[in-house]
Amino acid sequence: MRSVKANFLVKEYINKNPLRVLVRAYSDEEVIPNSIRGFDYIRHPRLNKGLAFTLEERQTLGIHGLLASTVRTQEEQIAICKYSLERYGSPLNKHLYLAELLDTNEKLFYELMSTDVEKYLPLVYTPTVGLVCQRFGLVYKRPRGLFITIHDKGKIHQILRNWPESHVRAICFTDGERILGLGDLGAFGMGIPIGKLCLYTALAGVPPAHCLPITLDVGTNNQSLLEDPMYIGVRQKRVTGSAYDELIEEFMVACVKRYSQNVLLQFEDFALANATRLLDRYKNAYCTFNDDIQGTASVVVAGMYAACRITKKKLKENIYLFLGAGSAGVGIASLLCDAMVEEGISMEEAIKKVYMVDHEGLLSTKRQSGIPPHAVKFGKDMEPTKDFASLVTSLKPTCLVGASTVGGAFTPAILQQMAKNTERPQIFALSNPTVKAECTPQQAYDNTEGRCIYASGSPFPPTKYGGKTYYTGQGNNSYVFPGIALGVIICHARHVPDSMFLSAAKTLALCVTEKDLNLGRIYPHLNEVRNISNKIAASIINRAYDEKLAGMYPKPKDVDCLVQQYLYNTKYINYMPDCYNYPGSDSGIKVKTIEEMIAKSTKKTGSNKGCKK
Ligand SMILES: NC(=O)C1=CN([C@@H]2O[C@H](COP(=O)(O)OP(=O)(O)OC[C@H]3O[C@@H](n4cnc5c(N)ncnc54)[C@H](OP(=O)(O)O)[C@@H]3O)[C@@H](O)[C@H]2O)C=CC1
Ligand SMILES: CC(=O)C(=O)O
Numbered sequence: 001m002r003s004v005k006a007n008f009l010v011k012e013y014i015n016k017n018p019l020r021v022l023v024r025a026y027s028d029e030e031v032i033p034n035s036i037r038g039f040d041y042i043r044h045p046r047l048n049k050g051l052a053f054t055l056e057e058r059q060t061l062g063i064h065g066l067l068a069s070t071v072r073t074q075e076e077q078i079a080i081c082k083y084s085l086e087r088y089g090s091p092l093n094k095h096l097y098l099a100e101l102l103d104t105n106e107k108l109f110y111e112l113m114s115t116d117v118e119k120y121l122p123l124v125y126t127p128t129v130g131l132v133c134q135r136f137g138l139v140y141k142r143p144r145g146l147f148i149t150i151h152d153k154g155k156i157h158q159i160l161r162n163w164p165e166s167h168v169r170a171i172c173f174t175d176g177e178r179i180l181g182l183g184d185l186g187a188f189g190m191g192i193p194i195g196k197l198c199l200y201t202a203l204a205g206v207p208p209a210h211c212l213p214i215t216l217d218v219g220t221n222n223q224s225l226l227e228d229p230m231y232i233g234v235r236q237k238r239v240t241g242s243a244y245d246e247l248i249e250e251f252m253v254a255c256v257k258r259y260s261q262n263v264l265l266q267f268e269d270f271a272l273a274n275a276t277r278l279l280d281r282y283k284n285a286y287c288t289f290n291d292d293i294q295g296t297a298s299v300v301v302a303g304m305y306a307a308c309r310i311t312k313k314k315l316k317e318n319i320y321l322f323l324g325a326g327s328a329g330v331g332i333a334s335l336l337c338d339a340m341v342e343e344g345i346s347m348e349e350a351i352k353k354v355y356m357v358d359h360e361g362l363l364s365t366k367r368q369s370g371i372p373p374h375a376v377k378f379g380k381d382m383e384p385t386k387d388f389a390s391l392v393t394s395l396k397p398t399c400l401v402g403a404s405t406v407g408g409a410f411t412p413a414i415l416q417q418m419a420k421n422t423e424r425p426q427i428f429a430l431s432n433p434t435v436k437a438e439c440t441p442q443q444a445y446d447n448t449e450g451r452c453i454y455a456s457g458s459p460f461p462p463t464k465y466g467g468k469t470y471y472t473g474q475g476n477n478s479y480v481f482p483g484i485a486l487g488v489i490i491c492h493a494r495h496v497p498d499s500m501f502l503s504a505a506k507t508l509a510l511c512v513t514e515k516d517l518n519l520g521r522i523y524p525h526l527n528e529v530r531n532i533s534n535k536i537a538a539s540i541i542n543r544a545y546d547e548k549l550a551g552m553y554p555k556p557k558d559v560d561c562l563v564q565q566y567l568y569n570t571k572y573i574n575y576m577p578d579c580y581n582y583p584g585s586d587s588g589i590k591v592k593t594i595e596e597m598i599a600k601s602t603k604k605t606g607s608n609k610g611c612k613k
């Protein structure tokens with residue numbers, strides 16, 4: 001317990017130092033407003049430490065008595081969180097537990113995530129986030145981002161001022177029209193920018209205070225949502241045309257006005273009709289990118305580079321057939337062609353190696369429906385066909401890419417044909433969430449005699465084939481967009497050109513080890529993603545300087561060090577200067593290990609049956 005001398009020193013400190021002096025001493029992202037007092041330290045998720053406030057802190061901050069007397073370490077709290085989380089059965093309930101943790105104790109949430117990214121990522125991201133969006137009316141509790149509606153025209157800057165953080169460096173925004181492969185979810189799409197920005201912090205270390213999720217609510221064409229009493233968005237059909245474009249324009253201008261010209265604006269889950277069009281309009285005028293087009297391209301090309309080490313072929317020695325010629329498909333195909341050009345062939349030759357199929361069939365110059373403008377360059381002078389399986393036979397692709405939203409589209413017959421086309425067929429089943437995957441890893445291995453190289457957009461459990469267990473990787477843009485954003489934010493990049501996405505792809509591919517390849521994955525283990533994001537960020541910063549796009553001069557001598565200095569720290573802030581922290585201010589109950597602590601506690605409180613939600 002605390003000594004008399006310690007008590008005296010704390011009192012003396014408080015007398016000499018008004019609270020506002022005490023609380024100002026933290027890093028930029030952790031500046032605490034002077035208005036914060038007493039109970040606010042517990043109420044504010046950014047400041048709260050739960051039972052980890054020391055006795056001195058409790059007395060100094062005016063929260064003594066508001067907490068039970070025990071003082072816990074963050075490590076102990078993590079163990080309790082893990083234990084509590086395990087008791088929830090369904091992924092949605094686990095998600096709700098985690099969301100509540102984030103709403104009450106931010107550092108504890110991110111520290112928990114960092115202990116096992118592979119385990120917790122599916123709960124805050126795909127596939128669970130798809131379910132969260134579908135049930136967003138039930139899940140929605142407190143503001144975790146801004147809703148800007150079509151009726152807010154002329155007031156967007158004012159609305160941005162209502163967001164309580166003034167140092168926002170990155171905004172992820174959607175209009176909710178193409179949420180994963182689930183279609184138009186309108187304002188329920190808010191789960192996506194929240195989830196994506198959560199990954200900025202969890203996977204790359206961008207401070208949460210620098211991130212702002214936004215939904216542009218322009219209505220929805222999803223009739224069942226319009227009739228759903230739980231729907232929380234504007235109940236009208238989507239606004240399109242000039243009214244829509246004017247909203248986007250005002251939004252882009254307002255973001256820059258509010259948060260500076262270097263604020264990063266990430267387009268997410270826009271429908272095809274708007275995605276490429278808006279990216280083309282804004283990419284050279286703002287610091288912006290479209291994750292579904294460019295981030296996806298980067299991660300898939302990284303996987304293709306890694307696959308080259310297995311096939312012993314170059315990218316240009318493959319034939320690629322895409323099911324889905326939308327944002328993701330055409331984004332991947334375009335970056336892939338850039339990568340093949342780097343291998344020494346012309347763009348014309350590269351494009352010849354890529355065949356694409358959409359709802360209307362092969363992108364053929366002869367088809368009646370024409371080719372959508374964003375995909376014209378991939379049109380082939382061939383007879384039109386809607387028969388995807390016959391193309392797998394006639395074109396003999398060595399790599400199949402699925403970004404179609406059609407679950408199960410890669411049938412056993414198609415996969416068996418791929419096994420005939422080449423020794424090591426590459427199968428990318430990228431559509432999300434899990435039910436939309438074009439095939440499962442089990443189907444892919446079963447129908448290719450275990451010879452395929454497989455990646456999916458959503459995670460799958462390990463797969464057994466022929467006595468071997470495969471740990472397939474996740475071809476998901478989450479491997480790259482957090483690191484790219486980190487680099488862009490740190491060097492104040494003016495734009496985010498395609499070349500940065502190719503740099504990120506190469507950096508990611510280099511992180512794939514021989515062990516990964518042997519286990520059946522062309523991506524690194526997810527628990528490595530924090531380090532990988534740092535490497536990607538460094539590559540982005542270097543490229544920004546090479547291309548004279550960085551907004552911070554002179555170029556730092558040590559880019560890796562610059563990245564490290566920026567990163568969010570998931571460990572608790574020590575609110576007391578070191579000299580006022582005393583040993584022995586804990587509960588006095590000495591427990592050897594965390595597991596022992598939980599075992600003791602459960603023994604006393606009995607079984608936990610019936611506690612599951
Ligand atoms: N793994 C990852 O990191 C990522 C995965 N994705 C996933 O990829 C999927 C597609 O996303 P995105 O490209 O943005 O969506 P888009 O809506 O832009 O494109 C979908 C494409 O699929 C085509 N398509 C739809 N149905 C069929 C069909 N029955 N047969 C053939 N083609 C069809 C569409 O054709 P048409 O236009 O003619 O209707 C369109 O070309 C989603 O499920 C998304 O979750 C997206 C981004 C990243
Ligand atoms: C992963 C992603 O961005 C998508 O499925 O839309």
Ligand SMILES: [Mg+2]
Pocket residue numbers: 180268269291292
């Ligand atoms: Mg997306």
